[in-house]
Amino acid sequence: MDAKLFDNSHTIRASLLSGVSLFLTGMSAFFALFYMIKLNSFTSGFVEVLFCCYSARIYYLSKKNQHRDRDVRNFVYLIVLLITYGNASLPLANYNLLWTTLCPLLMYALLGRKHGLYASITILILQLGILSYRSFNSNEISLINLLINMISSYATVWLISHIYEGNRRDVEQTLSSLASRDALTSTHNRLALTTAFGHFERHRHEEQLSLLIIDLDFFKSINDRYGHDVGDKVLIETSQLIMQVVGDDNLFRIGGEEFCVTLFNHSIAQAEKVGERIRNLVATNPYVYNDNHIHLTLSVGICEYQTGYHLGDLLRMADKELYRAKESGRNQVRLCPATPQDAELETDVVQQKAQN
Structure with a gap:
């Protein structure tokens, strides 16, 4: 943004x-x-x-x-x-x-x-x-x-x-x-995300947009085990790590431990590489607070803008892939299917695996 x-x-x-x-x-x-x-x-x-x-x-x-x-x-x-x-x-x-x-x-x-x-x-x-x-x-x-x-x-x-x-x-x-701005992490908030997307809609003939939803894995257990003060420090440090990759203007905190990244002029393939960089950076980062060593991973869902999509559509579709990443073992990046037909096919495959 x-x-x-x-x-x-x-x-x-x-x-x-x-x-x-x-x-x-x-x-x-x-x-x-x-x-x-x-x-x-x-x-x-x-x-x-x-x-x-x-x-x-x-x-x-x-x-x-x-x-x-x-x-x-x-x-x-x-x-x-x-x-x-x-x-x-x-x-x-x-x-x-x-x-x-x-x-x-x-x-x-x-x-x-x-x-x-x-x-x-x-x-x-x-x-x-x-x-x-x-x-x-x-x-x-x-x-x-x-x-x-x-x-x-x-x-x-x-x-x-x-x-x-x-x-x-x-x-x-x-x-x-x-x-x-988010009061804790100083990243942009959901209101700023809405503003950025509104600008994109007015100029969408000039730009592409890929949207990433990022969620910290097992973050609740960090709060339960180390306390909310440590949890806040984890959120702040994680947001700083993500900004190293995507910059300040493109990062938004939209939930407790959930972040959103907007990548303008990025195809979904390029966004996947960015998502993997973020995932690797966080997974290898040493989180150390008061002699407490915390290993943190995150999951990423990515969706690419298509004509007629609203912000809610992008968030919902990217969040759906994030949920699938969580269900598949976490610490991974998942992409939205290119077409609704691909989405239906993938859903059928997942259901067949579950039945087997």
């Missing part, structure tokens, strides 16, 4: 983008009529019409949650170009600075702290250059007064936006970590 998936910023920014784009669609339509009818400025009116159409398109994409990062960036920088065009072509006045000073709020809200900072610096330099050039070449307004108003107001809004976005992001990351 991509660690950024469990991130509310995208939802917040999508909502904000929807509102801003709708507002600017109406504003640009009004100004287009104003320029053409009141000021007879058909060039400015045509620019506003083009922006109105593009803003309406961004609103449609954001409402459908189909926008991408580049759509947001293009929209933001188009707003910047529109403000720059206004400052370069319209009569200079202090009220022209209003839209410019609001830019940092928009940059940070839609682009985040890093890109918001870069964009805000770019805007400030660009606008100061334009206003300085126009002030030197006309007597429309005092250059000193203009620059003082511009820099002081812009810096104030910029500082507030930068501090606020940084604090908001830190709080969001803390809350997301608490919501998506």
Whole structure:
């Protein structure tokens, strides 16, 4: 799972983008009529019409949650170009600075702290250059007064936006970590697994997915014999061993001693090799706590995503193979049959062996 998936910023920014784009669609339509009818400025009116159409398109994409990062960036920088065009072509006045000073709020809200900072610096330099050039070449307004108003107001809004976005992001990351992480092992939890699979479903034309269900063999006896404190240490150490193979983003704790691994762009054959690596690593790892030497094994069930499968289907099928691994002696990896017909055939074979 991509660690950024469990991130509310995208939802917040999508909502904000929807509102801003709708507002600017109406504003640009009004100004287009104003320029053409009141000021007879058909060039400015045509620019506003083009922006109105593009803003309406961004609103449609954001409402459908189909926008991408580049759509947001293009929209933001188009707003910047529109403000720059206004400052370069319209009569200079202090009220022209209003839209410019609001830019940092928009940059940070839609682009985040890093890109918001870069964009805000770019805007400030660009606008100061334009206003300085126009002030030197006309007597429309005092250059000193203009620059003082511009820099002081812009810096104030910029500082507030930068501090606020940084604090908001830190709080969001803390809350997301608490919501998506297992308190004991610090691995991802079932909620994070649901989020990761939801992302995969939206992009399944681009990726494969094999899912592993891992269960520790005879874990209850470890708790009974050595105590729950030792059992917790076993879970923590085991999760760290699994992360050595699959990484942090792909490991989820979904039960007491049960883990799930998501392997994107892995066929079931490749997933089997990963499962065997995990099984061998755990089986050969020396678990030593207070002079107590514990030998631990685990069983693995693996299933590959097929079109139409839901997360519950994958978990159920992989768990079924895990159960078969347990029934067959534990400490082994079992694969889901490729087709339902293979599953029925395998079930018949198992039943015939049981009858014999």
